[in-house]
Amino acid sequence: xxxxxxxxxxxxxxxxxxxxxxxxxxxxxxxxxxxxxxxxxxxxxxxxxxxxxxxxxxxxxxxxxxxxxxxxxxxxxxxxxxxxxxxxxxxxxxxxxxxxxxxxxxxxxxxxxxxxxxxxxxxxxxxxxxxxxxxxxxxxxxx
Amino acid sequence: xxxxxxxxxxxxxxxxxxxxxxxxxxxxxxxxxxxxxxxxxxxxxxxxxxxxxxxxxxxxxxxxxxxxxxxxxxxxxxxxxxxxxxxxxxxxxxxxxxxxxxxxxxxxxxxxxxxxxxxxxxxxxxxxxxxxxxxxxxxxxxx
Amino acid sequence: xxxxxxxxxxxxxxxxxxxxxxxxxxxxxxxxxxxxxxxxxxxxxxxxxxxxxxxxxxxxxxxxxxxxxxxxxxxxxxxxxxxxxxxxxxxxxxxxxxxxxxxxxxxxxxxxxxxxxxxxxxxxxxxxxxxxxxxxxxxxxxx
Amino acid sequence: xxxxxxxxxxxxxxxxxxxxxxxxxxxxxxxxxxxxxxxxxxxxxxxxxxxxxxxxxxxxxxxxxxxxxxxxxxxxxxxxxxxxxxxxxxxxxxxxxxxxxxxxxxxxxxxxxxxxxxxxxxxxxxxxxxxxxxxxxxxxxxx
Numbered sequence: 317x318x319x320x321x322x323x324x325x326x327x328x329x330x331x332x333x334x335x336x337x338x339x340x341x342x343x344x345x346x347x348x349x350x351x352x353x354x355x356x357x358x359x360x361x362x363x364x365x366x367x368x369x370x371x372x373x374x375x376x377x378x379x380x381x382x383x384x385x386x387x388x389x390x391x392x393x394x395x396x397x398x399x400x401x402x403x404x405x406x407x408x409x410x411x412x413x414x415x416x417x418x419x420x421x422x423x424x425x426x427x428x429x430x431x432x433x434x435x436x437x438x439x440x441x442x443x444x445x446x447x448x449x450x451x452x453x454x455x456x457x458x459x
Numbered sequence: 460x461x462x463x464x465x466x467x468x469x470x471x472x473x474x475x476x477x478x479x480x481x482x483x484x485x486x487x488x489x490x491x492x493x494x495x496x497x498x499x500x501x502x503x504x505x506x507x508x509x510x511x512x513x514x515x516x517x518x519x520x521x522x523x524x525x526x527x528x529x530x531x532x533x534x535x536x537x538x539x540x541x542x543x544x545x546x547x548x549x550x551x552x553x554x555x556x557x558x559x560x561x562x563x564x565x566x567x568x569x570x571x572x573x574x575x576x577x578x579x580x581x582x583x584x585x586x587x588x589x590x591x592x593x594x595x596x597x598x599x600x601x602x
Numbered sequence: 603x604x605x606x607x608x609x610x611x612x613x614x615x616x617x618x619x620x621x622x623x624x625x626x627x628x629x630x631x632x633x634x635x636x637x638x639x640x641x642x643x644x645x646x647x648x649x650x651x652x653x654x655x656x657x658x659x660x661x662x663x664x665x666x667x668x669x670x671x672x673x674x675x676x677x678x679x680x681x682x683x684x685x686x687x688x689x690x691x692x693x694x695x696x697x698x699x700x701x702x703x704x705x706x707x708x709x710x711x712x713x714x715x716x717x718x719x720x721x722x723x724x725x726x727x728x729x730x731x732x733x734x735x736x737x738x739x740x741x742x743x744x745x
Numbered sequence: 746x747x748x749x750x751x752x753x754x755x756x757x758x759x760x761x762x763x764x765x766x767x768x769x770x771x772x773x774x775x776x777x778x779x780x781x782x783x784x785x786x787x788x789x790x791x792x793x794x795x796x797x798x799x800x801x802x803x804x805x806x807x808x809x810x811x812x813x814x815x816x817x818x819x820x821x822x823x824x825x826x827x828x829x830x831x832x833x834x835x836x837x838x839x840x841x842x843x844x845x846x847x848x849x850x851x852x853x854x855x856x857x858x859x860x861x862x863x864x865x866x867x868x869x870x871x872x873x874x875x876x877x878x879x880x881x882x883x884x885x886x887x888x
Contacts, residue, residue: 329781331777331780331781331784332622332623332628332780332784332794333622333628333630333777333780335622335623336618336619336621336622336623337618337621337622337623337624337625337626337677338518338520338581338623339581339623340581340623342618342619343490343521343524344487344488344490344491344619345487347486347487347490348487348760348762351760351761351762352758352760355760355761355821364821365761365820365821366819366820366821375481377481377528377531378486378528379527379528380525380526380527380528381486381524381525381526381528382523382524382525382526383523383524383525384522384523385520385521385522385523385524388520388581390795391623391794391795392784392793392794392795438481438483438531472638474634474637474638474641475637475641475651475765475766475771476634476637476765476771476773478765478766479761479762479764479765479766480761480764480765480766480767480768480769480820481766482766483766485761485762487762491617491619494617494618494619495615495617498617498618498678507678508618508677508678509676509677509678533652534651534652534766535641535650535651535652623798624804624806624867625867626867629776629807629810630773630774630776630777631773633772633773633776634773655766661767663767663814663817664772664814665813665814666811666812666813666814667772667810667811667812667814668809668810668811668812669809669810669811670808670809671806671807671808671809671810674806674867724767724768724769724817
């Protein structure tokens with residue numbers, strides 16, 4: 317196995333807009349942080365998601381999402397979005413996420429998203445090889 | 460029982476704000492429609508969610524959510540949010556959702572949320588009996 | 603003219619997602635209700651905003667917005683979004699808005715948006731004559 | 746006049762969730778960046794907005810907002826949120842904002858918000874002296 321870290325950490329700070337009247341973050345907002353996590357994971361591999369859309373004409377559409385909420389995030393909390401690649405094949409990609417409170421490392425939320433690669437007409441297509449290779453190298457448990 | 464329908468249908472129309480640059484609805488927005496669905500299901504049973512918070516001092520915190528996206532919703536689509544009660548116990552409630560395009564009945568998204576009942580201090584507590592009874596009567600497969 | 607009403611009323615209900623930890627609606631959400639208001643005003647004139655984009659290849663980009671908040675909207679409030687056309691010329695459209703609480707008619711928020719018409723390349727272009735005519739007939743103070 | 750800078754710069758990166766089907770950022774999202782700007786300006790003065798709520802029992806409710814959009818922000822753009830204090834009195838605070846694209850310094854949006862200080866019951870109250878002093882020192886044109 318490699319010394320290379322198998323996840324990417326991104327940071328976000330909770331906005332007032334993201335809270336609700338229960339005084340904590342509204343649960344749907346974690347999905348946007350998952351998005352931040354996978355965009356930053358791709359950037360850490362040298363890819364810009366927007367370039368995938370422009371240059372390769374592909375998008376990565378979400379087909380499944382799940383999240384388990386363990387402890388609430390609150391306004392102004394600094395959070396770590398820890399993103400891993402769970403699986404990658406030419407037509408499907410799975411990312412895993414942990415949202416941690418930066419101050420004490422407490423795990424607030426875990427989640428997973430599954431994506432299909434689509435072209436500009438929203439039809440399924442194959443993920444170009446350069447992305448497959450780079451993402452495969454991130455898959456947990458690979459050595 | 461019962462000819463009585465075991466689900467509640469609510470209607471929403473897709474807002475421009477809910478689309479993204481892929482030209483379809485951003486996936487996190489479906490979770491807000493699930494919220495609309497369960498609020499309207501409670502209203503159909505004679506309960507107002509805001510009154511649960513004010514009068515009974517309880518909230519229904521989301522602890523788990525999952526969604527599977529089958530076909531994209533688009534700007535201005537009218538949608539049916541079909542909500543069912545999957546399970547109800549004193550400490551936990553599970554709702555199921557189908558998002559259907561009203562024009563042709565096509566299923567766009569399915570999901571599930573799991574909730575715990577919490578008091579004003581965000582501690583778990585029991586769901587008052589009147590809600591348990593009403594929700595139990597909605598559970599699919601009960602007769 | 604005219605007994606004809608010079609505004610269009612649309613209805614929205616406040617979602618839990620739209621509240622913040624102050625216990626009221628987060629102020630940016632009113633801008634999305636303004637959007638609902640102008641889409642429904644156009645529909646009342648026989649136009650679908652999505653068709654303007656598809657058939658005429660034009661969009662109506664927001665270039666200016668202002669809002670004054672008088673009293674807070676709260677979760678589950680039913681609201682009236684009252685929309686007027688303030689001005690229309692071939693290159694610019696101004697809409698006015700009032701957000702009223704349906705239960706008692708109290709004015710919660712007033713606002714205005716200014717739009718330019720843009721083509722698919724986001725360049726300014728003229729609003730097709732059919733829209734100009736229909737919108738002009740809605741302008742307040744015209745007779 | 747002082748050498749002290751009279752504004753605070755915060756950074757945000759545009760999320761995919763913040764775009765709409767026009768391919769640019771949906772206009773309401775700039776208001777959330779304004780919020781990030783004023784929270785970070787307060788932090789630069791040694792104050793945490795969340796502590797104002799908890800310790801002083803006050804909130805800063807938005808009563809007026811305006812924004813002028815000059816050029817669209819796009820997905821993944823890094824943005825500078827430049828925030829100034831336009832005016833401060835015991836009952837009212839005005840902030841000004843410029844949203845600049847970090848890559849080339851182009852001004853994308855300008856705005857202003859007006860706030861009243863409210864207590865936990867949402868009644869107007871005076872801003873504690875320590876905040877008045879610190880904010881006054883930020884007001885443009887003061888020397």
